[in-house]
Amino acid sequence: MAERRPRKDAMRNRAAVFAAADALFAECPSPDGVTMADIATAAGVGKATLFRAFGDRTGLIRALYEARLEPLRKAVEEGPPPLGPATPPLLRVPALLDAVLCFKLDNRHLALALERTGADSPYDAEHYERWHALLRALLACVPGLDGSDFAAHALLAATRADLVEYLAAGKGRTREEMRAQLADFTARVLGAGAPPGTAGDG
Amino acid sequence: MAERRPRKDAMRNRAAVFAAADALFAECPSPDGVTMADIATAAGVGKATLFRAFGDRTGLIRALYEARLEPLRKAVEEGPPPLGPATPPLLRVPALLDAVLCFKLDNRHLALALERTGADSPYDAEHYERWHALLRALLACVPGLDGSDFAAHALLAATRADLVEYLAAGKGRTREEMRAQLADFTARVLGAGAPPGTAGDG
DNA sequence: GTACGATACGGACCAGCGGTCCGCTTTGAA
DNA sequence: TTCAAAGCGGACCGCTGGTCCGTATCGTAC
Numbered sequence: 001m002a003e004r005r006p007r008k009d010a011m012r013n014r015a016a017v018f019a020a021a022d023a024l025f026a027e028c029p030s031p032d033g034v035t036m037a038d039i040a041t042a043a044g045v046g047k048a049t050l051f052r053a054f055g056d057r058t059g060l061i062r063a064l065y066e067a068r069l070e071p072l073r074k075a076v077e078e079g080p081p082p083l084g085p086a087t088p089p090l091l092r093v094p095a096l097l098d099a100v101l102c103f104k105l106d107n108r109h110l111a112l113a114l115e116r117t118g119a120d121s122p123y124d125a126e127h128y129e130r131w132h133a134l135l136r137a138l139l140a141c142v143p144g145l146d147g148s149d150f151a152a153h154a155l156l157a158a159t160r161a162d163l164v165e166y167l168a169a170g171k172g173r174t175r176e177e178m179r180a181q182l183a184d185f186t187a188r189v190l191g192a193g194a195p196p197g198t199a200g201d202g
Numbered sequence: 203m204a205e206r207r208p209r210k211d212a213m214r215n216r217a218a219v220f221a222a223a224d225a226l227f228a229e230c231p232s233p234d235g236v237t238m239a240d241i242a243t244a245a246g247v248g249k250a251t252l253f254r255a256f257g258d259r260t261g262l263i264r265a266l267y268e269a270r271l272e273p274l275r276k277a278v279e280e281g282p283p284p285l286g287p288a289t290p291p292l293l294r295v296p297a298l299l300d301a302v303l304c305f306k307l308d309n310r311h312l313a314l315a316l317e318r319t320g321a322d323s324p325y326d327a328e329h330y331e332r333w334h335a336l337l338r339a340l341l342a343c344v345p346g347l348d349g350s351d352f353a354a355h356a357l358l359a360a361t362r363a364d365l366v367e368y369l370a371a372g373k374g375r376t377r378e379e380m381r382a383q384l385a386d387f388t389a390r391v392l393g394a395g396a397p398p399g400t401a402g403d404g
Numbered sequence: 405g406t407a408c409g410a411t412a413c414g415g416a417c418c419a420g421c422g423g424t425c426c427g428c429t430t431t432g433a434a
Numbered sequence: 435t436t437c438a439a440a441g442c443g444g445a446c447c448g449c450t451g452g453t454c455c456g457t458a459t460c461g462t463a464c
Contacts, residue, residue, distance in 0.1 A: 007411060007460055032321045036451060046414030051452060116318055119234045123368040145390065150360075150369075150383035157365055158356035166325035167355070181352035188347065189390050209431060209440060238422065248443030253423060 014053055016043040021064055031113035058117045065114045072103055089138040094186045101182050104164045105175055111161035142190055216255055218245040223266055233315035260319045267316045274305055291340040296388045299357055303384050306366045307377055313363035344392055
């Protein structure tokens with residue numbers, strides 16, 4: 001076994017850092033307002049500890065984000081409908097997008113920090129690939145929908161963190177308004193191939 | 203007269219800075235790799251000149267971007283169809299989005315630099331408001347399309363610079379592939395009312 | 405309980421960035 | 435030619451992400 005369990009204090013510090021970072025990002029209006037030194041101080045650890053544990057700022061944010069995302073990921077991969085795998089595509093796609101939107105609303109600060117963390121494209125993140133691959137596969141089942149690959153990107157782009165932030169904080173959109181609008185848009189994309197008369201709901 | 207013409211050297215320097223910055227951003231893979239000092243050196247001016255002329259880094263990038271965008275803006279506001287105002291909405295919307303996509307492809311470096319310029323949201327830029335307002339107005343004419351406001355945001359999000367960069371550079375998509383896919387997607391959004399005579403699927 | 409090697413800690417430290425300041429040069433009109 | 439004002443530019447500053455190394459802590463073998 002090359003695996004060696006980390007020391008207790010290391011684990012405790014890791015948890016403390018997560019908590020502190022989460023709180024700080026939540027408080028601060030702009031992710032850039034939160035420095036690594038801030039996080040270290042708030043967590044009661046030294047700066048070097050952050051970098052040792054997470055590599056760099058991006059690594060810390062990403063780790064935190066993925067940790068928060070974990071429940072949703074699990075619900076999608078092995079949970080019950082409408083998120084889980086047993087759901088038919090035409091229902092699952094809107095459910096997925098709605099879940100992503102809600103997650104971003106609930107974790108705006110983190111999503112924002114992640115998506116604009118310096119030089120890294122948000123599209124390089126592993127979880128994006130996951131969402132995209134899944135969505136693409138589902139869209140491929142939709143009749144008449146050409147280019148499911150791009151459509152998946154486009155639909156996910158509609159839930160970009162800074163757009164969500166802009167609409168929610170800047171434009172005062174409520175959560176339910178945004179959910180309804182995204183659902184409308186999604187239905188529009190999904191439903192164009194349906195023969196007239198069958199796609200009744202609005 | 204409150205207006206006083208700027209001095210010759212000031213104008214010449216401004217032009218030199220534009221040229222240098224454009225070239226540097228085009229060369230450098232990441233916008234962050236281009237520093238203000240780099241631009242100043244390449245333009246043959248002092249750093250302070252940059253800040254005096256443009257306020258800060260964001261101001262410089264924004265000014266450069268808007269300058270490059272100017273022809274397109276004009277074409278949209280007073281040009282001939284399919285971009286100009288005389289075009290019926292169902293034709294103009296795809297034309298606009300295609301034009302935006304092409305612009306971002308042609309100016310990837312600038313668009314990327316602008317959209318992730320530190321703390322500023324790309325949605326605060328004036329030109330975004332312009333595009334959105336226009337698109338929204340056009341979408342409002344599309345029968346059966348609820349939520350033209352959000353739909354306009356979502357369609358524009360499909361042309362985000364980092365997505366374009368990701369698809370073009372990372373995934374090797376050609377220009378024409380991307381144009382076609384965006385056109386498909388746009389048509390899908392526009393055409394939920396069953397496009398006449400098309401046997402599209404298959 | 406104690407001694408000891410490995411592991412992790414943390415604050416001083418560094419390079420590089422955006423942004424500012426002030427003495428000097430250029431400009432253009434009298 | 436003169437001269438005031440507009441503009442210039444490189445030294446300078448504060449702050450950031452990131453690193454280093456002496457030191458404290460942990461887990462273990464005795």
